[in-house]
Amino acid sequence: MMNETATVGQQTRQPLLEVRGLSKTFVLGKSIVKQALGRPPALLRAVHKVNLHVYPGETLGLVGESGCGKTTLGRCILRLYEPDEGEVVFEGQNVLALKGGALRQMRRKMQVVFQDPYWSLNPRQTVGQILGEVCSVHAMCAPSEVPSRVAYLLSTVGLDSEIAQRFPHELSGGQRQRVGLARALAVEPKFIVADEPVSALDVSIQAQVVNLLMELQDRLHLTLLFITHDLRLVHYVSHRVAVMYLGRIVELGPSEALFADPIHPYTQALLKAVPQLNPRVKGKAPSIQGEPPSPINVPPGCPFHPRCVRAVERCALEEPALVEVSEGRYVACHLA
Amino acid sequence: MPQAGQSNDATLLRIENLKTHFAVPDGIVKAVDGVSFSVGEGEVLGLVGESGSGKSMTCRSIIRLVPPPGRIVGGHVYYRGDDVLEWPEAKLSQFRGREVSMILQEPMTALNPVLSIGEQIVETIRQHEDVSTNDARERAVALLRMVGIPEPQRRLGDYPHQFSGGMRQRAMIAIALACSPKVLLADEPTTALDVTIQDQIIRLVQELQERLGMSVVWVTHDLGVVAQLCHRVAVMYAGKIMELADVVDLFENSRHPYTIGLMESIPKSAARGSRLVPIPGQPPNLLNLPGGCPFVPRCRYATEDCANAEVALQEVSPGHYSACIRSNEI
Numbered sequence: 001m002m003n004e005t006a007t008v009g010q011q012t013r014q015p016l017l018e019v020r021g022l023s024k025t026f027v028l029g030k031s032i033v034k035q036a037l038g039r040p041p042a043l044l045r046a047v048h049k050v051n052l053h054v055y056p057g058e059t060l061g062l063v064g065e066s067g068c069g070k071t072t073l074g075r076c077i078l079r080l081y082e083p084d085e086g087e088v089v090f091e092g093q094n095v096l097a098l099k100g101g102a103l104r105q106m107r108r109k110m111q112v113v114f115q116d117p118y119w120s121l122n123p124r125q126t127v128g129q130i131l132g133e134v135c136s137v138h139a140m141c142a143p144s145e146v147p148s149r150v151a152y153l154l155s156t157v158g159l160d161s162e163i164a165q166r167f168p169h170e171l172s173g174g175q176r177q178r179v180g181l182a183r184a185l186a187v188e189p190k191f192i193v194a195d196e197p198v199s200a201l202d203v204s205i206q207a208q209v210v211n212l213l214m215e216l217q218d219r220l221h222l223t224l225l226f227i228t229h230d231l232r233l234v235h236y237v238s239h240r241v242a243v244m245y246l247g248r249i250v251e252l253g254p255s256e257a258l259f260a261d262p263i264h265p266y267t268q269a270l271l272k273a274v275p276q277l278n279p280r281v282k283g284k285a286p287s288i289q290g291e292p293p294s295p296i297n298v299p300p301g302c303p304f305h306p307r308c309v310r311a312v313e314r315c316a317l318e319e320p321a322l323v324e325v326s327e328g329r330y331v332a333c334h335l336a
Numbered sequence: 337m338p339q340a341g342q343s344n345d346a347t348l349l350r351i352e353n354l355k356t357h358f359a360v361p362d363g364i365v366k367a368v369d370g371v372s373f374s375v376g377e378g379e380v381l382g383l384v385g386e387s388g389s390g391k392s393m394t395c396r397s398i399i400r401l402v403p404p405p406g407r408i409v410g411g412h413v414y415y416r417g418d419d420v421l422e423w424p425e426a427k428l429s430q431f432r433g434r435e436v437s438m439i440l441q442e443p444m445t446a447l448n449p450v451l452s453i454g455e456q457i458v459e460t461i462r463q464h465e466d467v468s469t470n471d472a473r474e475r476a477v478a479l480l481r482m483v484g485i486p487e488p489q490r491r492l493g494d495y496p497h498q499f500s501g502g503m504r505q506r507a508m509i510a511i512a513l514a515c516s517p518k519v520l521l522a523d524e525p526t527t528a529l530d531v532t533i534q535d536q537i538i539r540l541v542q543e544l545q546e547r548l549g550m551s552v553v554w555v556t557h558d559l560g561v562v563a564q565l566c567h568r569v570a571v572m573y574a575g576k577i578m579e580l581a582d583v584v585d586l587f588e589n590s591r592h593p594y595t596i597g598l599m600e601s602i603p604k605s606a607a608r609g610s611r612l613v614p615i616p617g618q619p620p621n622l623l624n625l626p627g628g629c630p631f632v633p634r635c636r637y638a639t640e641d642c643a644n645a646e647v648a649l650q651e652v653s654p655g656h657y658s659a660c661i662r663s664n665e666i
Contacts, residue, residue, distance in 0.1 A: 066501075115357045172618050202386035203557060204634075207601040207614035214611075232560075236603035236612070273535035277559030277604055279583040283564060286539050291502050297578065336567035 015190060016223050017055035022050045022086030024069075024076050026250055028296065044296050046072040048247040049077070049086070051322065054191070059217065059224040061238030061255065063231060063270075067295055069247040070227045074193040077225070078110055079103070090191070111189040115196035117180035121168040127154075127179050128164030134186040153182040158212060174205035181213070185220070194228045210237060232276045235259050240328075243267045246295055246303040249322055253329035263331045265308045302334065310335055346628040348551050349398070349436075349519055350374040354411035356390075356397045365622045367393040367406065369575035372641070372649070375519065380545060382566030382583070384559065386619060390575040391555045395521045399432050415519075434464050437512040443504035447496040453480070453507050454492030458515045479510040484540060502533035506540070513544065519551045526561065538565055545655075559602060563587060571595050574620045574630035576647050581656040591658040591666055593637045618629040629660070637662050 028042040046069045050105050054060045062070045076083040079095060088095040090110065098106055114120040121130055126216040131150045135141055141149045151161040157178040168176055177197060184192055187320035194213065214237065217224060228234050234241055235255055242252040243264065251264040263269045290307050294297060299306050305315035322332040356368035368390045375381045383391040396402050397415050400420065413420040415435065423431070432438075440446045448456055457476035458469060467475075473492070482489035483506040488603040496504055505525055512520060522541070526534035540564060545552050554565055562569055562583065569586045571579045571594065577591035590596045600613035618633040626632055628643040635642070641661060652664065660666065 065532065174618065202619060203559075203598060204386060204601050204615035205619070207612040208616075211611055211614060227531065232603045240366070269532060273532040275535070275538070275558065275564040277560050277563050277585050277587070277602070279563040279566075283539075287535050289536075291533060292530075293502055 005021070013055050016056045016091065017054040018087070018088070018089040019050055019052045019073075019077060019226075020087040021075070022076055022083050022088065023048050024072050024081055024083050042296050044294075045247050045298055046295060047083070048075060048298075050247075050249055052059075052242055052249060052252065054223055054225060056190075056223055057217075057221055058239040059214075059226050059237055060313055061234035061241040062225060063229065063234045063241060064244035065229060065270075065292055067292060068244040069248060069295065070244050071195055072247075073244070074112070074195050074225060074227050078107075078193055080112070088273045093196060106140075108187040109189050110191045110193070111184035111187065113177075113180050113184050113194045113197045116200045117176040118168060118173075118200075121176065121183075123168055125167070126164065127166055127168070127171075127178060128308070130168075130179065131164070131182055131186055134183055138187045140187060149186075151187055154179075156185060156216070157182045158208075172205075173201050174208060177201060177209050181209075181216075185216070188220075189222070191223045191225070193225045193227065196229070197226075199228065199230065206233075213237070231271060243270065246292060246298050248303060248332060249330075250304065250332045251330065252322065257329060263325060263329065263336050264333050265310050266304045267334075269307075302332075337503065340529055343649070347374045348416065349376050349553075350412075350414040351394070351398065352412040352414070354394065354404055354413065355409045356393050356406055357409050358509075358625075360405065360602045361444075363623045366575050366625070367622065368397055370411070370647075371572075371575070371577055372411075373570050373580060375551050375553060377518075377551055378545075378549045379568065380554060381654065382562040382565045383553060383555045383572060384557065384562055384569055384570040385572035386557055388574075388622060389572040390521050391572050394572070395438065395523050395553060395555055398521060399436050399438060400428060401432075410652065430464065433460060433517065434515045435517055436519040436521060437515070437517040438521040439505070439508045439512045439525045441527050441559045443501075443508040444496060446508060447504060449496055452493050453499065454494075457492075457507075457511055457514055460511050464515045475514070476510075480507070480515060482513075482544070483507070483510045484536070485510075494601055502529055502536065505529060505533075505537055509537075509540065509544075515547075516548065517550065519553065520545070521553045521555075523555045527558070529557070534561070541565070559587075559598065571598070573620060574604060574625055576659065577649060577657075578631065578647075578660070579658045580649060585653075585656050589656070591652050591656065591663045592660045593662075593666065596666070597634070637666060645660050 015238050024047040025040050026044040026046055028044055050073055064070045072081060075081045077088050083096065096105055106186040131153050132146045135146050150164050154161050154163055159175060159178050198209050201209060216222060226237050238255045240253060241258050242249045242254050245266050251267045262271050269288035277285065288307060301318055302320050305311040320332045320334045322330045325331050325336050352372050354368050354371045358367055371394050383394060385391045393402065397408050402408060408421060420431065454473065454476050458472040458481060461467060461472040463473055468517040477488045478494060480491060485491055485503060485506055526537050529537065538561065542580060557560060566583050569581060569583050571576045573594050579595045590599060597615040601615060603612060615634050620630050626643060628645045629647050632638045632642045645661045647659045649659050652658050
């Protein structure tokens, strides 16, 4: 359905990761009462038939508002959630078909950095134990070399080796996120899903961690799926950007082009809503009315049509497919 | 003590050398440490800073709602020339809500989950004014309509959990505005919201502020929100105001190294490739602040004198104050 090999400057490159027709639905309220009353459980369609490619060495930014399915998509790719349908192909292997040892091997190549490392680091382990455990489980080095490897990992993310003795609660937010990053890097992955990696940090610390992430990407040839709701940040870190709305990708393209000239009405509204940093340029009309509908109750046709200022009759009836409208730019809109 | 900010006749609220400290087992956290500024009638003042800079506690000190173990240990909060900090508790209940009211970051924790939205607005109105329940209900409907909640008549009976995040924040604003306060203290009211909803809320507050002639103190860490909404801005760090200026002046002619650092830390419309310039080091530990200027350990302009300098706002150009002893060289 979608052929994305024509991305600017990447015609000849094989994607590192391909997602094909990926869907994930959560079943809500499977209560006995509801079953006894014969009521069907509510279905939350978090991700709906998503296709995308990620090329080696690039950062693909994934943006959208809360509840759009960006985190679920990231987790399905890593099989932290089991998708209902679709394929996740990493280096030619279908990740969804892997089991046991083969899956563990794959997990070494695909890692994750979470939003708040306070909740994703074991509070009872020291930083040294946290990082050492990863090295041991994945047999990254001989047991005797673990301490030196931990020190190396800490220096990679700009931390002093004495941090190894400390517990997560003794660290600042920025330091914890660096530890989270060191843990992901411990297994020398090729691909990292960074899910809002700096959203919990203060602005001055955000820049430190973002710069570190980009330096490491260049140095270690990492490929990143950078999930965020921060549009200024995604513009800055990404080579290409995918915009999600209600579980679908509505627009995808090179970062520069997408930000300079958004095509989908939702992308346009989203970019317009970002407060300008210039106090002399005050925003005009509000960017968009209302709020996204619940993913339990996705509107028929184009999911954006009830809020879209340009919607026509067809938009309510038929869901637009994500199609290439110019080189490397994909839009799911009947009017594009 | 320099008179930070305009102190003309239009000054509604004047804060002088405010100090709010927290006695914790490990020592004393000086959350607010000698803060002075004023807010004019119809003015929107931004309080900017990172977590722990004391911006929220400054706001809470103004209406004397500092959570324990925090205590206001010094300074003055003049409202129309009268020091709020000297008032008896009884006088405060009319001050809060009627003269000055507050909206918070997470409305779910600020709203009562077991009372309907309507009951909460009616309760607020009847607390402050001698009106019948029916009249108060009518006003509640009008308020919900004003803040853009569709079908307000029907939504009056809804409970907070039936509202979305954006709607709850609108309901909070309706409650805050129920008694037409002269000053609205907004403590990061859009930080937990999506950008499109934030845009709607900011426009709503802007429109209401202009229509009702309210003064607003808007606490945020988002410089974009500041640029769009505020007339003047105070930048806080480690419990102190580092810089205070007109919004255009602050953005175009920052005179404090911390403000400059903040501006350089955020991606403007910068594309990939250009590196951000982060502020080095870690946020200050409020229990263990260096003497002199608290920003010294992270400041690229710091000299030996800075570690001994007293942090005090100096007027560097008309209406523009900076607490840096090297402001004139920056």
